[in-house]
Amino acid sequence: MTVYVIDDHPLMRDALTMLVHRVKPGLKIIPIHKLNVVESTVEKNGTPELFCLDLQLPDTLGLSGVQVLKAKYPNIPLAVVTSSSASEFETRCIEAGANVFIEKSNSPAQIIAALRALLVTEEDEADDEASPAGPTKLSKRQKQLILMLDQGLSNREIAEKLDISEHTVKVHFWRLFRRLGVNSRTQALHFARTNGWLGI
Secondary structure (H helix, E strand, O other): OEEEEEOOOHHHHHHHHHHHHHHOOOOEEEEEOOHHHHHHHHHHHOOEEEEEEOOOOOOOOOOHHHHHHHHHOOOOOEEEEEOOOHHHHHHHHHHHOOOEEEEOOOOHHHHHHHHHHHHOOHHHOOOOEOOOOOOOOEOHHHHHHHHHHHOOOOHHHHHHHHOOOHHHHHHHHHHHHHHHOOOOHHHHHHHHHHOOOOOO
16 A cells, blocks of 8 residues: 655655655655656556645645545645644545645654554554454444544543543544544444443
């Protein structure tokens, strides 16, 4: 699988490449300097597992990069990694389809943690076990999320309980929904009840 790092600054592309390798060694990482070559680059190098996108590219303006990528690759995770201010752009990027918003001013550990939530699948987690309550494998984190859904907790409350960021919670929900084949918290909760998972 391949990760595409889209940033016009060579040093930042190199730094992100190193951080991605620390998250999941062995991934093929393809650096791209502008948006209009993404499609041809993907055709040459294979299906993306993740896009890391800077908002400030020679051929993008604001959220246009997010919108273009999500239109072409709606099912591929997208991490916005940018020097743009979170207070100004984070909510808008998430609403436009980005899975996580990462400021370049964050520490390497924070960036790794955010990327890990998108790149490391349940099968990769050492503590994963098949759920005895059903055929679908759930990670311990996903089991926690289902229980917290049943308690009616908001993303912010879940983030506080798990000591993670609210956007990491959203990433975990995105993975849970994809695993269950649902599109919302309500559908996930219905699925869990139907399958008798609320005792997990």
